[in-house]
Amino acid sequence: MGVLYVDIVDDIKNKILNGVIQPGDLLQPETEMANSYGVSRTTLRKSFALLVNEGYIYTIPGKGNYVCKPTGKQYELQFDEIENLKCKIDEVSLLDVKVVEPNKKLMTHLMLGPLDRIIRIRKVTYCNKKPIEFIVVYLPYEKGNPIVEDVIKFANFHDIMESNRLHFQIKKKISIEIVKPNDEVRKHLKLNEEYVFLISQQIYSLEKNSILSYNEFYIHGEHITLNAETKI
């Protein structure tokens, strides 16, 4: 007896849960169902929009609305190279900034050719005076690229984006692995035989349809836990 469209959503959810409607089933036409609920088609469609959004049903124009088959594999993960660390950061220190030639991996991740040049920025994050994260940022070399300065100035990419009004126009992908770090990484993180989390991140500009940055975060396993949960 609350809001109509919510009541309808709940009712349809229940019908799905109780097996009255099965995954794959075709629902009644909108007009018909609106009548049987005693609401306007507009209101019913608002309910359907919610159900689609939450993954309960899907629509094929000209055909009808169908009950989804459940997947339940989709999780939401929050990741920020600074805030996700378990401990409080003392310092993010800049190691070096250098123009490098691309190897195969970088050419792939930054979508560049062998003649392009890349700016590499390396940082180490300290926590209780111990190095726990080794960050490598690769940027396509462009004369006077303002992002380079920002990468040096700001600790995390989030702050860079906020400062730059690139805001909504970017897409990021990450992949999470365990790796045995090479000597370089081991030296900077003062590790012996431990394995580390490697989170590689690609940042796309939707506007220019190019890759803004490829980053690698090597994180001491003890200092990070990633948490994720399914939505609704």
Place this chain on the structure above:
Amino acid sequence: MGVLYVDIVDDIKNKILNGVIQPGDLLQPETEMANSYGVSRTTLRKSFALLVNEGYIYTIPGKGNYVCKPTGKQYELQFDEIENLKCKIDEVSLLDVKVVEPNKKLMTHLMLGPLDRIIRIRKVTYCNKKPIEFIVVYLPYEKGNPIVEDVIKFANFHDIMESNRLHFQIKKKISIEIVKPNDEVRKHLKLNEEYVFLISQQIYSLEKNSILSYNEFYIHGEHITLNAETKI
């Protein structure tokens, strides 16, 4: 010149990107903005619904619509204990099924007391005849719990849910860590000194407001990469 509400969405996105509207800004009232676009308030509200959904604006009833400050930390992650593995599974072998007493960790994760009993099911996943994943499933002990059989029968939880019509009524949380496995895990995975991914998973029943299961997946680092990306 396409669909009206999409054009409006694009226009507002552009205004945000070009700084014409800034994060935190209050937008014109809906009625007013509908007039200036020359559309009905209903259509304008459809545009706003999309912008809210994609994280561009948010609404405070009685006050107005505001431009969001960007976060860009939210990723979507797909996880399934079987399908995410890099290699093809030969076999999922059942090690044992046992009623165990809860330790502190289990009491927390399953929200049980010290007198409750827990069913523990352990499995090993093989790939090219090598063990690569060690699975431990903990279920609250209930007489004739049908899930126990399903856990034994099905390889992954997804299939169990599909078989059980619990479908949409569950919520899952995972946390991802690197751990140095104990002797037990090391034995089953035939490991020496390697570290492993530990993915712990809690499965909630929204219906009964209880925890259906607590699972641990120990996965050989070489055989899994988790991928996630920001939405939109």
Place this chain on the structure above:
DNA sequence: TAGTGGTCTAGACCACTTC
């Protein structure tokens, strides 16, 4: 051609915030 969902309108009433 008939049926389906997709878009859009103009107007009504409500609850909430602000003054």
Place this chain on the structure above:
DNA sequence: AAGTGGTCTAGACCACTAA
């Protein structure tokens, strides 16, 4: 009391799917 967003209606026209 005035202004805001939240809900809801009844009806119109369109594009697509299917027989």
